Amino acid sequence: MTFSAELEARFAKMMQSYPPGRERSALVPMLLYAQDEIGHVSEALILEVAARLNISRLDVDEVIGYYSMLHKRPLGKYHVQVCTNISCLLAGGEQLLEHAKKSLGIGHKEVTPDGQFSLEEVECMGACCWAPALEINYDFHHFVTPEKLDQLIASLEKVQ
Amino acid sequence: MAELVTLTIDGAQVQAEKGALLIDVCKARGIEIPAFCYYEGLALQAACRMCLVEVEKMPKLQPGCTLPVAEGMVVKTDTPVIHEARKSMLEFLLANHPLDCPVCDKGGECELQDMTFRYGLGESRFLENKHHVDEQQWSPVVFFDRPRCILCYRCVRICDEGVGVDALGVVQRGVVSAIAPSHGDHLECDECGMCIDICPVGALTSGMYRYKTRPWEMNHVGTICTHCSNGCKTTLGVRGGQVIRANNRDHSGINGEFLCVKGRFGWDFVNSTERAQSPMLRTNGRLEPVSWSRALMTVARKLNEVKQRGGRVGFIASNHTSNEENYYLQKLARQGLRSNNIDHHRTGDVVTLIDALAGRTDALATVADLYAAKASLVIASDLAQQQPLLHFQLRANWRHHRSRTYVVTPGPVRERKFAVKSLHAEPGRELDAVESLRDDLSKEPELVILFGDAIQGDAVRRLVAFGDSLGIPVKYVCLLDYSNSRGAIDMGLAPGLLPGYRPVAEAGLEPGMTIAEMLADASLDVLWVVGANPLRNARLAAENAFVVVNEMFLAETAQRADVIFPAASAYEKEGTVTNVCGEVQSLKKALKVMGAKTDLEIFGLVAAEMGIDLGPFQPGAVFEEIRREVRGYNVSLPVIATGGAAQSVPLNGRVPALTRAELIQSARDTLFTSGTLGRYSKNLTSVLEHPGKLYASGIETP
Ligand code: SF4
Ligand code: SF4
Ligand code: SF4
Ligand code: FES
Ligand code: FES
Numbered sequence: 001m002t003f004s005a006e007l008e009a010r011f012a013k014m015m016q017s018y019p020p021g022r023e024r025s026a027l028v029p030m031l032l033y034a035q036d037e038i039g040h041v042s043e044a045l046i047l048e049v050a051a052r053l054n055i056s057r058l059d060v061d062e063v064i065g066y067y068s069m070l071h072k073r074p075l076g077k078y079h080v081q082v083c084t085n086i087s088c089l090l091a092g093g094e095q096l097l098e099h100a101k102k103s104l105g106i107g108h109k110e111v112t113p114d115g116q117f118s119l120e121e122v123e124c125m126g127a128c129c130w131a132p133a134l135e136i137n138y139d140f141h142h143f144v145t146p147e148k149l150d151q152l153i154a155s156l157e158k159v160q
Numbered sequence: 161m162a163e164l165v166t167l168t169i170d171g172a173q174v175q176a177e178k179g180a181l182l183i184d185v186c187k188a189r190g191i192e193i194p195a196f197c198y199y200e201g202l203a204l205q206a207a208c209r210m211c212l213v214e215v216e217k218m219p220k221l222q223p224g225c226t227l228p229v230a231e232g233m234v235v236k237t238d239t240p241v242i243h244e245a246r247k248s249m250l251e252f253l254l255a256n257h258p259l260d261c262p263v264c265d266k267g268g269e270c271e272l273q274d275m276t277f278r279y280g281l282g283e284s285r286f287l288e289n290k291h292h293v294d295e296q297q298w299s300p301v302v303f304f305d306r307p308r309c310i311l312c313y314r315c316v317r318i319c320d321e322g323v324g325v326d327a328l329g330v331v332q333r334g335v336v337s338a339i340a341p342s343h344g345d346h347l348e349c350d351e352c353g354m355c356i357d358i359c360p361v362g363a364l365t366s367g368m369y370r371y372k373t374r375p376w377e378m379n380h381v382g383t384i385c386t387h388c389s390n391g392c393k394t395t396l397g398v399r400g401g402q403v404i405r406a407n408n409r410d411h412s413g414i415n416g417e418f419l420c421v422k423g424r425f426g427w428d429f430v431n432s433t434e435r436a437q438s439p440m441l442r443t444n445g446r447l448e449p450v451s452w453s454r455a456l457m458t459v460a461r462k463l464n465e466v467k468q469r470g471g472r473v474g475f476i477a478s479n480h481t482s483n484e485e486n487y488y489l490q491k492l493a494r495q496g497l498r499s500n501n502i503d504h505h506r507t508g509d510v511v512t513l514i515d516a517l518a519g520r521t522d523a524l525a526t527v528a529d530l531y532a533a534k535a536s537l538v539i540a541s542d543l544a545q546q547q548p549l550l551h552f553q554l555r556a557n558w559r560h561h562r563s564r565t566y567v568v569t570p571g572p573v574r575e576r577k578f579a580v581k582s583l584h585a586e587p588g589r590e591l592d593a594v595e596s597l598r599d600d601l602s603k604e605p606e607l608v609i610l611f612g613d614a615i616q617g618d619a620v621r622r623l624v625a626f627g628d629s630l631g632i633p634v635k636y637v638c639l640l641d642y643s644n645s646r647g648a649i650d651m652g653l654a655p656g657l658l659p660g661y662r663p664v665a666e667a668g669l670e671p672g673m674t675i676a677e678m679l680a681d682a683s684l685d686v687l688w689v690v691g692a693n694p695l696r697n698a699r700l701a702a703e704n705a706f707v708v709v710n711e712m713f714l715a716e717t718a719q720r721a722d723v724i725f726p727a728a729s730a731y732e733k734e735g736t737v738t739n740v741c742g743e744v745q746s747l748k749k750a751l752k753v754m755g756a757k758t759d760l761e762i763f764g765l766v767a768a769e770m771g772i773d774l775g776p777f778q779p780g781a782v783f784e785e786i787r788r789e790v791r792g793y794n795v796s797l798p799v800i801a802t803g804g805a806a807q808s809v810p811l812n813g814r815v816p817a818l819t820r821a822e823l824i825q826s827a828r829d830t831l832f833t834s835g836t837l838g839r840y841s842k843n844l845t846s847v848l849e850h851p852g853k854l855y856a857s858g859i860e861t862p
Contacts (some may be wrong), residue, residue: 058329058342065331 001048007037011052024053027063031070040074068122076111076118078156080104081135084121085126092145096132097121099146103153116157167233182235183211191237194246194275196360197312198225200338201560202321208253210275212245215239221245247281254284256291256335258307266362268375269409270446271638272310284625284734292333298347300846301367302356303426306338306491309363315339315355322418324544324555324574325349339363350831351847352548357407357417367844369405373397378404381750382412382803384737385423386480386730387834389507389640390415390527390549391739392423393803396750403427403731403750414527414743414805420548422834422844427731429840430753435712436726437755447724452757455723459708460769462686467497468657471685474678475651478691478710479642480837482735484782485759486644486651487659487790488774489690492763496772499567500672502662503652505692506824507641509616511649514661515815516624517636525608525635525809526741531557535564535604537597539623540590541612541639542854544574545830547740550610550637551575558652564604568593570614587614591622602630610637613826624791625711640740641827642835647738650790650808660791661815676823690759691727693717693836710759713840727755729837735760735779736786736800743805746796774845830854 003011010033014026030049035041041064064070082100084093101107103116104117110117127133130142134149140153163178169186176185182202183193196208204226212221216234221242236242253272261267293306313330320326327342327349341347356364378397381791385392385406393413397405407426411417429435438608439455440447466473475493477486493502517523530536530553543551549576557563558578566584567575568590576582582599601607606629615623620638627634642647653661658672664671675694678684684702692712695717700707709721718724722747730737735747736759757765764777775785786793795806830852838844844853 023517056326056329056342058327061331061340062329065337066333070312 003034004037005103007033024055024059027053027055027060028067031060031064035070040071042072053150068120074111074115077116078136079118080153081120081122081125082131083123083125083127083131083135085124087124087131088133091131093132096134096144096146096149100134100149103150117153165229165231167235169235170237175549176229176817177616179658182213182222182227182229186230186237188222188783191239192474194223194279195225195557196271196275196310197314199314199317199358201315201556202314205317208249208310208312209248210249212249214239214242218848242612243279246275248281250252250276250280251284251286253310254280255286256307257310258290260308263371264308264362265365265370265375266308266359270362270485271360274330280735280760282285288383293338296345297367298341298345299349299351299848301353301421301843302341302347303365303367303370304339304341305363305365308361309339310361311337311339312360314358314360315364318354319349319704320560322552322556323350323354323411324354324577328355346848348848350544351421351425351849352419353407353421354418357409357419357424366405366425368428369397372404373399377751378635381748382410383731383748383750384413384643384739384745386643387422387426387837388420388547388549388829389642389645389740390547391460391741391743391745391805392419393745394419394551396427398750401751401753402431412746412803413851418549418552421831421847422548422838422841426834426838428843429712429837430731430751432713432840432842434714434840435756436714436718436724437753438726440721440724447721455725456695456762456765456769459688459723459725460766462706463497463766464770466858472501472681472683473497473499473686473688474681474684475499475503475653476675476678476689476692476694477502477504479504479507479645479648480691480730481644481648481759482730482733482779483644483647483651483744483786483793483839484735484739484779485690485763486648487786488652488760488763488777488782490652490659491774492767492772494603494658494667494669496526496770498669500655500669501678502653502672503655503675503678503689504648505675505694505827506649506654507645507772507826508613508638509609509824510638510646511642511654511815512617512620512662513624513636514633514636516621519813520837521809524742524807524809525610525637526743527553527739527805528590529608529635529741530554530610530637533557533563533608534561534606535566535601535608536608537566537568537594537601538575539568539594539609539611540585540587540614541610542569542571542573542857543610544569544857545852546612546641546826546828546832547610547639550639550740564602566597568597569855573855574857576857588851590614591626593620594623594626598630602632602756604632606633606635608635608637608684610639612639613824616824637741639826641829643739644737646740646742647736647744649743650738650793651786657815659786659789660793662791663816665816674823689717689721695720708852710762712756713836715836715839725762726756727762728753728758732756733758733760734777736783738741738808739805742808744793744800744808745805746800746803781844828854 018025046060050060082097108121164175165178184194192212197205206223206226211224213224214236215222244609295305316328319328331340356366378399381396385394394417396403425550438449456837491498565579567579568585583593680701682701684705686706688708693715707721708723709718710725710727711718731750738744767774790810799806832850832852
């Protein structure tokens with residue numbers, strides 16, 4: 001499996017960053033960066049990373065199952081992550097999630113038919129001071145209201 | 161001497177080694193701290209929280225399994241708070257547990273049952289439906305019933321750390337975490353069943369044993385595995401004349417809890433429907449069942465007749481029969497028939513090793529030495545495949561003591577994962593590679609050298625000379641294949657050697673014929689083959705020879721027989737066997753298979769019928785004679801009688817070199833094959849990995 005030159009360079013640097021024999025420590029960052037490039041953690045990616053780090057595919061599976069930000073199925077182009085943990089919950093996070101479901105017409109961990117959006121209910125993202133918060137891909141959005149969410153969605157729909 | 165600290169446990173002053181784990185210190189003082197995930201010899205996990213204790217000045221309850229003791233520590237293990245904590249832990253563990261104890265394999269032997277009985281609440285506050293997942297089959301031998309699992313990680317650790325296969329893991333997290341097999345929905349592994357055995361509950365069960373019995377309905381018989389030369393102690397679970405389980409949960413014997421796939425599952429040949437169960441006699445060219453007395457009389461008469469006319473008789477003996485049977489057979493041959501034509505399939509050159517050591521009594525390693533030695537060198541063997549227990553020992557030694565292993569092999573082997581140096585050596589070039597390790601090896605404080613069949617004859621002498629020249633204490637293991645390969649040569653089943661490696665000349669006899677010579681001798685009158693299959697890939701030149709066969713299965717050699725005696729397996733007899741390290745252990749009769757007799761009975765009855773007096777043919781009496789007569793075998797009777805292993809020391813000087821070229825060749829069995837026995841074990845042939853391949857480690861990484 002081949003990656004972009006930038007990603008390859010990044011991997012090469014990563015492999016140097018850990019003490020000899022501890023290269024498997026690069027597993028999580030490798031999966032995350034590769035997921036960003038490919039869109040999800042595919043079967044081929046699992047085998048590729050296992051081979052590069054000289055670990056078994058089960059070792060990789062253990063990590064993927066543990067970290068909820070690693071996805072085995074393709075996500076939407078925009079991955080909307082709504083926090084419903086305690087601070088956000090108190091500030092209306094649950095309603096925000098319900099609204100997102102209605103607006104996008106999909107549920108937790110689902111993708112819109114056009115592949116543009118996916119939705120996920122997530123735990124605390126460390127943005128409690130600005131609750132309710134959500135994250136679209138790597139961008140944070142604070143004090144989100146249902147109206148603000150609809151505007152966001154509309155603006156992203158235009159981007160295509 | 162390690163530093164000692166003084167602490168208080170339940171009000172009593174206790175001295176203990178600094179840094180020792182509280183759970184171990186308590187155990188040594190007879191205080192039980194309940195534990196699930198803690199397991200002696202495996203990495204600490206602290207997953208189950210069953211072991212919580214109160215420690216003064218520490219705000220929360222502490223897990224005793226990971227807490228090192230320190231000076232002045234004040235510990236309480238038995239307070240109302242702890243009782244509450246244990247109750248809560250068990251209540252959580254049982255929240256989704258199916259409580260199908262009445263049908264669960266583990267019922268009666270289950271640690272969760274015992275703990276609940278002892279420390280549990282007796283009722284649950286959970287009213288919700290239990291989370292159910294269907295049972296999964298991961299291989300013919302391993303089944304997984306997920307709701308029963310308490311996630312103690314023991315199976316994961318024994319497979320990774322103990323066996324070195326790393327085929328199990330934990331996927332997902334929280335309430336949905338689950339043990340998962342190496343290949344998504346199935347296992348590809350050693351199929352050793354160590355994970356099943358170590359599971360404290362009935363989550364991992366075996367395909368052979370599941371839903372067959374209640375544990376208390378079996379008889380448990382501790383005997384010795386009959387597959388390879390390592391001599392693992394195994395406890396057979398027998399019910400209604402059938403073996404249905406083998407394990408070693410009492411950790412007795414030289415192997416502790418270890419058993420490989422053959423020892424744990426390869427016992428089903430015993431109850432195979434293809435077992436020979438009646439003596440057969442060739443009549444008008446066809447083998448017909450006859451009575452025991454007719455078969456015995458026919459053979460006795462034939463032997464007497466040939467003896468009287470000075471005809472030629474040969475014996476091809478077994479690698480699986482007991483020391484007593486071997487000893488008695490060579491007596492029958494030598495005293496009864498004045499014949500030295502007796503041999504067996506030799507799988508390693510012990511004779512030259514013993515000769516080269518020339519009387520040194522401390523140079524033969526035991527299985528325990530492999531766990532204790534600071535360094536070891538493996539030459540020309542795929543240990544994990546061919547000598548599973550020895551591999552396990554070396555690995556455990558590395559894990560626990562950071563011992564140093566060197567490997568010289570013709571291909572990749574599993575020890576390479578932890579060896580300090582692994583060298584590739586083409587067959588025949590092993591000693592050159594060994595020589596290149598001289599500087600490293602001579603810096604070691606001590607060394608155990610294990611060598612395979614590629615090192616034989618003069619190469620053995622050169623290897624011992626090399627060992628001597630290192631200037632450090634060196635011990636040796638000459639690797640052999642079968643359960644009593646060592647006992648066969650020790651008991652003189654060789655044309656030139658009497659029991660105890662005494663040359664036949666000492667008894668005023670000429671050396672007899674080797675296996676190859678017997679098969680090629682066109683004028684042979686009688687050939688008696690005991691538990692061996694020489695005609696599998698060879699021809700018998702003497703077309704008119706009268707062939708007698710003691711066998712369990714009618715394999716190639718038996719097809720050529722004139723008389724077949726159905727023989728009992730090692731699991732059906734008493735006696736002793738000697739493992740690859742020369743350790744003598746006793747066999748215990750676990751069951752009786754209809755129609756079969758032990759080889760000792762067969763030899764004894766034929767001798768009696770012939771009118772020769774070879775002494776009583778009871779195992780105990782013959783063993784007494786062996787202890788008296790065979791040098792090196794004066795082993796401690798109490799050790800043997802109580803299920804222990806006592807090393808024989810057959811080293812009273814040189815063994816005059818055998819003048820004849822004798823074929824020494826390993827059978828090259830893998831972890832999943834075991835000569836004829838393996839062919840008739842459905843359990844062994846059913847696994848995906850069968851038949852396996854030597855020197856293929858490393859290729860398998862998924
Ligand atoms: S059977 Fe043995 S090798 Fe296979 S998973 Fe269990 S412990 Fe590991
Ligand atoms: S399967 Fe058994 S040994 Fe493995 S984690 Fe579950 S309870 Fe423990
Ligand atoms: S290592 Fe050898 S003796 Fe031990 S269980 Fe396996 S086959 Fe039997
Ligand atoms: S609870 Fe939502 S960001 Fe912390
Ligand atoms: S035994 Fe201590 S946490 Fe499991």
